[in-house]
Amino acid sequence: MSDTQGVSAATGVAGRVIERGHMIRIREAGLTGMIALRGDLASPAMAEAVRAVTGAPVPAPLRVESGAEGRAVWMSPDELLLITAIGRAPEALAAAEAALSGQHAMALDLSDARVVFRLSGATVPEVLAKGSPVDLREAAFPVSTARRTHLGGIAVGIWRLEAEEWEVVCFRSLAHHLADWLAQASASGSEVGHF
Amino acid sequence: MLILTCPNCGADCAETELAPGGEAHLKRFGPGSSDDEFTGYLFERKNPRGVHFERWRHAYGCGKWFHAARCTVTMEVFGTYSAQVSEPPADILDSIRARRPGWEV
Ligand SMILES: [Zn+2]
Numbered sequence: 369m370s371d372t373q374g375v376s377a378a379t380g381v382a383g384r385v386i387e388r389g390h391m392i393r394i395r396e397a398g399l400t401g402m403i404a405l406r407g408d409l410a411s412p413a414m415a416e417a418v419r420a421v422t423g424a425p426v427p428a429p430l431r432v433e434s435g436a437e438g439r440a441v442w443m444s445p446d447e448l449l450l451i452t453a454i455g456r457a458p459e460a461l462a463a464a465e466a467a468l469s470g471q472h473a474m475a476l477d478l479s480d481a482r483v484v485f486r487l488s489g490a491t492v493p494e495v496l497a498k499g500s501p502v503d504l505r506e507a508a509f510p511v512s513t514a515r516r517t518h519l520g521g522i523a524v525g526i527w528r529l530e531a532e533e534w535e536v537v538c539f540r541s542l543a544h545h546l547a548d549w550l551a552q553a554s555a556s557g558s559e560v561g562h563f
Numbered sequence: 564m565l566i567l568t569c570p571n572c573g574a575d576c577a578e579t580e581l582a583p584g585g586e587a588h589l590k591r592f593g594p595g596s597s598d599d600e601f602t603g604y605l606f607e608r609k610n611p612r613g614v615h616f617e618r619w620r621h622a623y624g625c626g627k628w629f630h631a632a633r634c635t636v637t638m639e640v641f642g643t644y645s646a647q648v649s650e651p652p653a654d655i656l657d658s659i660r661a662r663r664p665g666w667e668v
Contacts, residue, residue: 429572444625445571501577516624517580523623 379483379543386547390554392489396547397535400484401438401457403450403464407473414448417467417475421450421460432514432527441514441527449525449537454479483543485550487534493563495554496526496536505563520549567619570643571627584618586610587630588650612636614659614666616651619643632659 379396386394407414409426418426423435427442437460438452452460457479464475487495493504499520503509514527522545525537538546565578574580586608592600609615615635620628628646632655633639641662642655651668659666 430574442572445627447626501579503575515574518623 379540381483381543381547384547386551386554389556390551391491391556391559392487392495392554394547394550394554395486395488396543397484397486399454400479401452401454401460402477402479402482402484402537403452403457403461404443404476404478405448405450405464405468405473406446407468407471409442409446409448411471411473413468413471414473417464417473418448418450420463420467421452427514430514431512432529433512434529439527439529441525443516443525449478451484481540482537483540483546485536485538485546487536487550488532490532491554491559491563492532492534494559494561495550496534497562498553498560499549500524500526502526520546520553522546565633565638565640567629567631567633567640568643569621569625569627570629570645571621572625574621574624576621576624580621580623582620582622584620584628587616587618614641614663618646634663 381396383398384396403421405414405417415426418424418440422438422440424433424440427433427440427448429442432439432441437456438450441449441451443449457477461475461477468475496519497504500517502515502517509528511528511531514525516523516525518524519526519536522538522542526534528534566575567581568575589604592604613634613636615633617631617633618628619631629643630646630648631643632641632651639662641659644652644655
Protein backbone atom coordinates (compact mmCIF):
# COMPACT_ATOMS: atom_id res chain seq x y z
CA MET A 369 0.00 0.00 0.00
CA SER A 370 2.99 2.33 0.23
CA ASP A 371 2.62 3.28 -3.43
CA THR A 372 -1.00 4.25 -2.93
CA GLN A 373 -0.18 6.39 0.07
CA GLY A 374 2.51 8.16 -1.91
CA VAL A 375 0.01 8.95 -4.64
CA SER A 376 -2.50 10.28 -2.12
CA ALA A 377 0.03 12.46 -0.36
CA ALA A 378 1.08 13.90 -3.72
CA THR A 379 -2.23 15.74 -4.05
CA GLY A 380 -1.24 17.95 -1.10
CA VAL A 381 -4.81 17.81 0.22
CA ALA A 382 -4.95 14.31 1.76
CA GLY A 383 -7.18 14.45 4.81
CA ARG A 384 -7.56 18.23 4.54
CA VAL A 385 -10.52 19.66 6.47
CA ILE A 386 -12.04 23.03 5.60
CA GLU A 387 -14.51 24.16 8.23
CA ARG A 388 -13.87 27.28 10.30
CA GLY A 389 -14.94 30.39 8.44
CA HIS A 390 -16.89 28.38 5.88
CA MET A 391 -20.61 27.81 5.48
CA ILE A 392 -20.15 24.03 5.05
CA ARG A 393 -17.67 21.42 6.25
CA ILE A 394 -15.38 19.99 3.56
CA ARG A 395 -13.20 16.95 4.21
CA GLU A 396 -10.91 15.15 1.80
CA ALA A 397 -11.79 11.52 2.52
CA GLY A 398 -8.24 10.16 2.24
CA LEU A 399 -7.45 6.80 0.74
CA THR A 400 -10.67 5.27 -0.54
CA GLY A 401 -11.28 2.03 -2.38
CA MET A 402 -12.84 2.67 -5.80
CA ILE A 403 -13.68 -0.09 -8.24
CA ALA A 404 -15.03 0.58 -11.72
CA LEU A 405 -17.38 -1.99 -13.23
CA ARG A 406 -18.41 -2.01 -16.88
CA GLY A 407 -20.81 -4.43 -18.50
CA ASP A 408 -24.51 -5.25 -18.70
CA LEU A 409 -25.97 -3.53 -15.62
CA ALA A 410 -29.15 -5.62 -15.87
CA SER A 411 -27.34 -8.97 -15.65
CA PRO A 412 -27.53 -11.17 -12.52
CA ALA A 413 -23.71 -11.39 -12.54
CA MET A 414 -23.44 -7.60 -12.29
CA ALA A 415 -25.91 -7.54 -9.40
CA GLU A 416 -23.82 -10.17 -7.62
CA ALA A 417 -20.60 -8.20 -8.21
CA VAL A 418 -22.12 -4.99 -6.82
CA ARG A 419 -23.54 -6.84 -3.82
CA ALA A 420 -20.23 -8.58 -3.12
CA VAL A 421 -18.30 -5.29 -3.08
CA THR A 422 -20.78 -2.92 -1.42
CA GLY A 423 -23.76 -4.89 -0.09
CA ALA A 424 -25.92 -2.54 -2.16
CA PRO A 425 -28.23 -3.27 -5.11
CA VAL A 426 -27.40 -2.04 -8.63
CA PRO A 427 -28.36 1.65 -8.71
CA ALA A 428 -30.90 2.99 -11.18
CA PRO A 429 -29.72 5.68 -13.64
CA LEU A 430 -28.54 8.87 -11.89
CA ARG A 431 -28.73 7.18 -8.47
CA VAL A 432 -26.39 6.09 -5.70
CA GLU A 433 -27.15 3.07 -3.49
CA SER A 434 -25.56 2.48 -0.09
CA GLY A 435 -24.85 -0.91 1.47
CA ALA A 436 -23.11 -2.31 4.53
CA GLU A 437 -19.67 -2.24 2.87
CA GLY A 438 -19.88 0.81 0.64
CA ARG A 439 -21.71 2.64 -2.11
CA ALA A 440 -22.57 1.96 -5.74
CA VAL A 441 -22.82 4.96 -8.06
CA TRP A 442 -24.41 4.93 -11.52
CA MET A 443 -21.90 6.41 -13.97
CA SER A 444 -23.29 5.55 -17.41
CA PRO A 445 -25.62 2.97 -19.02
CA ASP A 446 -22.78 0.42 -18.81
CA GLU A 447 -20.62 1.67 -15.95
CA LEU A 448 -20.76 1.78 -12.15
CA LEU A 449 -18.34 3.17 -9.58
CA LEU A 450 -18.13 1.14 -6.37
CA ILE A 451 -16.76 2.84 -3.26
CA THR A 452 -15.51 0.88 -0.27
CA ALA A 453 -12.78 0.99 2.38
CA ILE A 454 -9.26 1.15 0.92
CA GLY A 455 -8.23 -1.96 2.86
CA ARG A 456 -11.00 -3.99 1.23
CA ALA A 457 -10.15 -2.95 -2.34
CA PRO A 458 -8.04 -6.01 -3.30
CA GLU A 459 -10.51 -8.56 -1.94
CA ALA A 460 -13.46 -6.56 -3.29
CA LEU A 461 -11.90 -6.55 -6.76
CA ALA A 462 -11.34 -10.30 -6.55
CA ALA A 463 -14.97 -10.82 -5.51
CA ALA A 464 -16.22 -8.64 -8.39
CA GLU A 465 -14.03 -10.48 -10.90
CA ALA A 466 -15.28 -13.80 -9.60
CA ALA A 467 -18.91 -12.72 -9.93
CA LEU A 468 -18.29 -11.46 -13.48
CA SER A 469 -16.21 -14.39 -14.70
CA GLY A 470 -17.32 -15.56 -18.13
CA GLN A 471 -19.21 -12.31 -18.75
CA HIS A 472 -18.38 -9.55 -21.25
CA ALA A 473 -17.52 -7.22 -18.39
CA MET A 474 -14.67 -5.35 -16.74
CA ALA A 475 -13.68 -4.75 -13.12
CA LEU A 476 -10.77 -2.45 -12.31
CA ASP A 477 -9.31 -1.12 -9.06
CA LEU A 478 -9.19 2.63 -9.77
CA SER A 479 -8.62 3.72 -6.16
CA ASP A 480 -5.68 5.91 -7.24
CA ALA A 481 -7.56 7.62 -10.05
CA ARG A 482 -9.82 9.92 -8.08
CA VAL A 483 -10.18 11.63 -4.72
CA VAL A 484 -13.37 11.90 -2.68
CA PHE A 485 -14.47 15.05 -0.87
CA ARG A 486 -17.18 14.79 1.77
CA LEU A 487 -19.34 17.93 2.02
CA SER A 488 -21.60 18.47 5.03
CA GLY A 489 -24.11 21.20 5.71
CA ALA A 490 -27.43 22.70 4.78
CA THR A 491 -25.92 25.06 2.21
CA VAL A 492 -23.99 22.56 0.09
CA PRO A 493 -26.26 23.25 -2.93
CA GLU A 494 -25.56 26.94 -2.42
CA VAL A 495 -21.81 26.26 -2.76
CA LEU A 496 -21.94 23.77 -5.65
CA ALA A 497 -24.33 25.92 -7.70
CA LYS A 498 -21.66 28.59 -7.92
CA GLY A 499 -19.63 26.42 -10.26
CA SER A 500 -21.90 23.80 -11.81
CA PRO A 501 -24.87 23.95 -14.22
CA VAL A 502 -26.76 21.12 -12.45
CA ASP A 503 -30.18 21.86 -10.98
CA LEU A 504 -29.50 21.35 -7.26
CA ARG A 505 -32.93 22.20 -5.90
CA GLU A 506 -34.33 19.59 -3.52
CA ALA A 507 -37.02 18.56 -6.02
CA ALA A 508 -34.50 18.03 -8.83
CA PHE A 509 -31.66 16.57 -6.74
CA PRO A 510 -33.22 14.56 -3.86
CA VAL A 511 -31.27 12.25 -1.56
CA SER A 512 -29.63 9.35 -3.49
CA THR A 513 -29.25 11.38 -6.70
CA ALA A 514 -25.89 11.04 -8.48
CA ARG A 515 -24.70 13.22 -11.37
CA ARG A 516 -21.54 13.60 -13.34
CA THR A 517 -20.99 17.17 -14.45
CA HIS A 518 -18.40 19.92 -14.21
CA LEU A 519 -17.61 22.01 -11.14
CA GLY A 520 -15.12 24.83 -10.97
CA GLY A 521 -14.16 24.06 -14.56
CA ILE A 522 -13.30 20.37 -14.11
CA ALA A 523 -15.11 17.05 -14.50
CA VAL A 524 -16.64 15.79 -11.23
CA GLY A 525 -19.17 13.33 -9.88
CA ILE A 526 -21.62 14.66 -7.29
CA TRP A 527 -23.97 12.56 -5.19
CA ARG A 528 -26.24 13.28 -2.26
CA LEU A 529 -26.06 10.61 0.46
CA GLU A 530 -28.31 12.37 2.97
CA ALA A 531 -30.13 15.69 3.06
CA GLU A 532 -26.99 17.49 4.24
CA GLU A 533 -24.30 14.92 3.32
CA TRP A 534 -22.76 14.98 -0.15
CA GLU A 535 -19.74 13.55 -1.92
CA VAL A 536 -17.81 15.08 -4.80
CA VAL A 537 -15.13 13.13 -6.69
CA CYS A 538 -12.61 14.37 -9.21
CA PHE A 539 -9.44 13.11 -10.82
CA ARG A 540 -6.56 13.01 -8.34
CA SER A 541 -4.37 15.36 -10.34
CA LEU A 542 -7.04 18.07 -9.95
CA ALA A 543 -7.72 17.52 -6.23
CA HIS A 544 -5.73 20.54 -5.08
CA HIS A 545 -7.59 22.80 -7.48
CA LEU A 546 -10.98 21.46 -6.37
CA ALA A 547 -10.11 21.79 -2.67
CA ASP A 548 -9.11 25.42 -3.23
CA TRP A 549 -12.19 26.07 -5.32
CA LEU A 550 -14.52 24.56 -2.68
CA ALA A 551 -12.82 26.57 0.04
CA GLN A 552 -13.29 29.82 -1.84
CA ALA A 553 -16.87 29.09 -2.92
CA SER A 554 -17.88 28.21 0.64
CA ALA A 555 -16.32 31.17 2.45
CA SER A 556 -18.66 32.51 5.13
CA GLY A 557 -20.33 35.67 3.96
CA SER A 558 -20.40 34.57 0.32
CA GLU A 559 -23.88 33.05 0.55
CA VAL A 560 -26.01 33.86 -2.51
CA GLY A 561 -29.25 32.80 -0.83
CA HIS A 562 -30.75 31.28 -3.97
CA PHE A 563 -32.00 28.07 -2.35
CA MET B 564 -28.68 28.71 -22.85
CA LEU B 565 -29.32 25.38 -24.52
CA ILE B 566 -30.53 22.51 -22.31
CA LEU B 567 -30.86 19.03 -23.84
CA THR B 568 -32.19 15.95 -22.02
CA CYS B 569 -29.80 13.04 -22.58
CA PRO B 570 -31.97 10.06 -23.59
CA ASN B 571 -29.27 7.66 -22.35
CA CYS B 572 -29.37 8.75 -18.72
CA GLY B 573 -32.26 11.21 -18.42
CA ALA B 574 -30.15 14.12 -17.18
CA ASP B 575 -31.03 17.66 -18.22
CA CYS B 576 -27.70 18.79 -19.62
CA ALA B 577 -26.46 22.33 -20.01
CA GLU B 578 -24.67 23.00 -23.28
CA THR B 579 -21.36 23.13 -21.39
CA GLU B 580 -21.79 19.48 -20.34
CA LEU B 581 -22.12 18.39 -23.96
CA ALA B 582 -19.79 17.99 -26.91
CA PRO B 583 -21.31 18.92 -30.30
CA GLY B 584 -21.12 16.35 -33.10
CA GLY B 585 -22.51 18.37 -36.00
CA GLU B 586 -25.32 17.60 -38.40
CA ALA B 587 -27.08 14.27 -37.89
CA HIS B 588 -28.12 11.52 -40.30
CA LEU B 589 -25.37 12.04 -42.83
CA LYS B 590 -25.04 9.27 -45.39
CA ARG B 591 -21.47 8.12 -45.54
CA PHE B 592 -19.70 7.85 -48.89
CA GLY B 593 -16.42 5.99 -48.73
CA PRO B 594 -14.24 3.88 -51.04
CA GLY B 595 -15.80 3.42 -54.47
CA SER B 596 -17.93 6.58 -54.32
CA SER B 597 -17.62 9.44 -56.79
CA ASP B 598 -15.58 12.52 -55.98
CA ASP B 599 -18.76 14.62 -55.81
CA GLU B 600 -20.40 12.22 -53.37
CA PHE B 601 -17.31 12.08 -51.17
CA THR B 602 -16.89 15.87 -51.20
CA GLY B 603 -20.53 16.27 -50.24
CA TYR B 604 -20.22 13.81 -47.39
CA LEU B 605 -17.13 15.53 -46.03
CA PHE B 606 -17.96 19.19 -46.50
CA GLU B 607 -21.54 19.99 -47.51
CA ARG B 608 -24.00 20.67 -44.69
CA LYS B 609 -27.58 21.95 -44.64
CA ASN B 610 -26.81 24.68 -42.08
CA PRO B 611 -30.50 25.64 -41.96
CA ARG B 612 -32.10 28.66 -40.36
CA GLY B 613 -34.75 26.73 -38.44
CA VAL B 614 -35.29 23.04 -37.70
CA HIS B 615 -32.02 21.13 -37.44
CA PHE B 616 -31.07 17.58 -36.49
CA GLU B 617 -27.81 17.26 -34.61
CA ARG B 618 -25.51 14.79 -32.89
CA TRP B 619 -24.39 15.50 -29.33
CA ARG B 620 -22.32 13.60 -26.79
CA HIS B 621 -22.96 13.77 -23.05
CA ALA B 622 -19.25 14.39 -22.46
CA TYR B 623 -19.34 15.62 -18.84
CA GLY B 624 -21.71 12.81 -17.88
CA CYS B 625 -22.62 9.35 -19.12
CA GLY B 626 -20.31 9.78 -22.13
CA LYS B 627 -22.86 8.51 -24.65
CA TRP B 628 -23.95 9.98 -28.00
CA PHE B 629 -27.52 10.99 -28.80
CA HIS B 630 -29.52 12.96 -31.36
CA ALA B 631 -31.34 16.25 -30.86
CA ALA B 632 -33.88 18.16 -32.94
CA ARG B 633 -33.93 21.89 -32.34
CA CYS B 634 -34.50 25.25 -33.98
CA THR B 635 -31.31 27.15 -34.76
CA VAL B 636 -33.17 30.49 -34.66
CA THR B 637 -35.18 30.25 -31.43
CA MET B 638 -33.15 27.51 -29.68
CA GLU B 639 -36.43 25.65 -29.11
CA VAL B 640 -35.76 21.95 -28.53
CA PHE B 641 -38.26 19.60 -30.19
CA GLY B 642 -36.81 16.49 -28.61
CA THR B 643 -33.82 14.21 -28.15
CA TYR B 644 -33.58 10.59 -29.28
CA SER B 645 -31.34 7.57 -29.61
CA ALA B 646 -28.06 7.74 -31.49
CA GLN B 647 -28.77 4.30 -32.96
CA VAL B 648 -31.16 5.45 -35.70
CA SER B 649 -30.50 6.75 -39.20
CA GLU B 650 -33.49 9.12 -39.38
CA PRO B 651 -35.66 11.05 -36.89
CA PRO B 652 -38.37 8.90 -35.23
CA ALA B 653 -42.06 9.63 -35.84
CA ASP B 654 -42.74 11.19 -32.44
CA ILE B 655 -39.97 13.75 -32.99
CA LEU B 656 -41.34 14.63 -36.46
CA ASP B 657 -44.83 14.97 -34.95
CA SER B 658 -43.63 17.38 -32.29
CA ILE B 659 -41.83 19.47 -34.92
CA ARG B 660 -44.91 19.63 -37.18
CA ALA B 661 -47.06 20.59 -34.18
CA ARG B 662 -44.81 23.59 -33.56
CA ARG B 663 -43.90 24.39 -37.20
CA PRO B 664 -47.00 23.79 -39.37
CA GLY B 665 -46.03 23.21 -42.98
CA TRP B 666 -42.47 22.22 -42.16
CA GLU B 667 -41.01 19.54 -44.43
CA VAL B 668 -37.97 17.36 -43.79
ZN1 LIG C 1 -26.28 11.03 -20.49
